[in-house]
Amino acid sequence: MAAPSRFIQVGNGVSIGLGTIDLSTVLQHFAMPQVHTVVVGGPQDTFVPNTVNAKVGDTIQFQFSSGNHTVTQSAPDLACQPLQATVPGALHSGHIPFQAGQTTVGTFTMTVRNTAPMFLYCATGPHCQLGQVMVVNPTSASQVVAYNRLAVGAPANIDGTVVAGGTVGSIPIENAAFDPPAPEEEAAPGGPPAAPPAAPPAESSAAAATSAAATADPAATTTAAAA
Numbered sequence: 694m695a696a697p698s699r700f701i702q703v704g705n706g707v708s709i710g711l712g713t714i715d716l717s718t719v720l721q722h723f724a725m726p727q728v729h730t731v732v733v734g735g736p737q738d739t740f741v742p743n744t745v746n747a748k749v750g751d752t753i754q755f756q757f758s759s760g761n762h763t764v765t766q767s768a769p770d771l772a773c774q775p776l777q778a779t780v781p782g783a784l785h786s787g788h789i790p791f792q793a794g795q796t797t798v799g800t801f802t803m804t805v806r807n808t809a810p811m812f813l814y815c816a817t818g819p820h821c822q823l824g825q826v827m828v829v830n831p832t833s834a835s836q837v838v839a840y841n842r843l844a845v846g847a848p849a850n851i852d853g854t855v856v857a858g859g860t861v862g863s864i865p866i867e868n869a870a871f872d873p874p875a876p877e878e879e880a881a882p883g884g885p886p887a888a889p890p891a892a893p894p895a896e897s898s899a900a901a902a903t904s905a906a907a908t909a910d911p912a913a914t915t916t917a918a919a920a
């Protein structure tokens with residue numbers, strides 16, 4: 694029987710002498726950039742989640758799930774007004790629609806450059822005043838609540854003018870973080886698409902075929918002559 698080793702490895706632990714360092718603890722010091730997904734839209738005109746804690750180098754991918762929405766940055770105290778009006782380059786995705794039956798989902802992807810809070814709203818219609826707002830890297834749990842309160846009381850929802858601060862793209866719908874509405878739901882109320890005209894009675898059908906053949910022949914001749 695071999696003498697028991699003093700270098701024991703357990704699970705994914707790294708053995709050093711008699712002590713063991715958990716590999717996951719080591720990896721936390723070299724954390725890979727993360728992708729945070731935010732679903733934009735939905736039946737309630739929301740951002741889900743409405744807060745994201747991201748570190749420098751992480752990316753946030755906004756997925757536009759229904760209707761027509763934007764992700765637009767404002768100053769902390771000026772909800773529903775585009776920051777890019779005073780700070781060129783401030784984030785604005787432009788209006789990105791989604792309709793039932795689409796096979797792709799529009800995205801807007803931004804890279805986090807610093808951990809200062811970012812205040813974001815949707816600039817479509819009254820969505821900002823309806824509470825479609827969120828905060829990236831809030832400094833407190835109540836910050837998004839305070840920002841939402843400002844948004845609800847905003848006198849107007851002002852659109853951004855220039856797409857900035859990220860990249861517009863798309864992903865296959867099967868990769869989306871939400872369940873798309875079934876295309877059938879839209880068609881159901883009106884019934885199936887109009888059926889093609891019923892076939893005419895057999896005798897007139899034969900006549901039509903004869904007529905069609907007669908019409909086709911000159912064309913074929915013409916084609917042959919031309920060739």
Ligand SMILES: [Cu+2]
Nearest residue numbers: 762815817820
């Ligand atoms: Cu919206």
